[in-house]
Amino acid sequence: MHEPNKLFYKSLLSKINRICQLYLNFKSKFIKNKKRRIDETELFERVNRRLINEGVIAEPLSQREIQSLVDIHSPTASGTPNKNKGFIPEKIVSQLLDLSVLEIRTYNHLGKIDPKKDMVCFLLNFLLAKMFKGKGYMFYLILAKR
Secondary structure (H helix, E strand, C coil): CEEEECCCCCCCHHHHHHHHHHHHHHHHHHCCCCCCCCCHHHHHHHHHHHHHHCCCCCCCCCHHHHHHHHCCCCCCCCCCCCCCCCECHHHHHHCCCCEEEEEEEEECCCCCCCHHHCHHHHHHHHHHHHHCCCCCCEEEEEEEEC
């Protein structure tokens, strides 16, 4: 599984994430992105059509409304980071009675920014992963039955 790590927004990483977002926004104004981004709008339109056709809703939902219904534990589903949402990996591990943890790892130390798309972000993410172990934006667990 991969889930949002509550510790990310309680650390300095969330502030670094904001600075990187400003840097990337500034950079994008001057450099054209040649790669075509997947059109999320089409996906949300398809979801709305299906929900309307099946009689679940009468009027289309906004992208934010759909996101908040799907990602109930996501700190960013509402559009504004919510420090109270997400999980703390160590608390989950402490509640596992019949399972042993084979691996636990956090990643995306720049939040939702894809570090592979920019060399500065790539290097910064690498350094932050070394400095802020356990506080990446997402985490995953590999478990085994005892």
